[in-house]
Amino acid sequence: MITQPDIKVAIVDDQQLLRAGFSMVIGSQPDLTVVAEAGDGRSALDTLRNLDVDVVLMDIRMPELDGLAATAQLVEHWTRTRPDTAPRIIILTTFDLDEYALEAIRAGASGFLLKDAPPEEMLNAIRTVYSGDAVIAPSTTKRLLGRMITPLPTETLESSPQASTIASLTDRERDVMLLIAKGKSNTEIARELFVAEATVKTHVGRILQKFGARDRVQIVVAAYENGLVRPGE
DSSP states (O other): OOOOOEEEEEEEOOHHHHHHHHHHHHTTTTTTTOOOOOOOOSHHHHHHSSSOOOOOEEESSSSOOOOHHHHHHHHHHHHHOOSSEEEEEEEOOGGGGGGHHHHHHHTTTEEEETTOOOHHHHHHHHHHHHHHHOOSSSHHHHHHHHOOOOOGGGGGGGGGHHHHHHSOOHHHHHHHHHHHHHOOOOOHHHHHHTOOOOHHHHHHHHHEEEEEEOHHHHHHHHHHHHTTTTOOO
């Protein structure tokens, strides 16, 4: 009998009612456990730095220290102290805070989750980011990125900071990167490119390495920022 992993979750939000609701939904799942809660960024730092946690749901706008700063500091700490087992951070966001959510992604968060998302989407996001397999809620991520990012004009792509990295991609790696940016899973990419899923995973790993990215969400951001994918495509 194969047992499900016990995914340890922390909830950081200054709204107690929201924390209680999330905790109840998460605690109802046999493979998920809420191990900590915090009402502001400062408390989150004190609580989570050395806690055994897998996934953090992080609000952005909070007293004492906002979620953006807390995310950056936690990611920096975990990257230094536990790079192979660093927890993943999911940003809790609303459309009016898009620009802050993008900065959190750049700081190392692994994805977005709208505060009014259905419970099933939240649970799926936690499991997905824990597995590191796919972009969280691709449709939501693409909508947010489409609102937040202005792709570089074609004539300036060659001088972009990531131009040399993009130029170093093989044709197949570029194909895979574009499909990741469009929200495709490894299985879907394999089906579309007529290759084995293991081959896709190899390409994804190489893309992550070339961009120095922690996960697929940062690949999506790079694709949008460099005009490889545009809103609405």
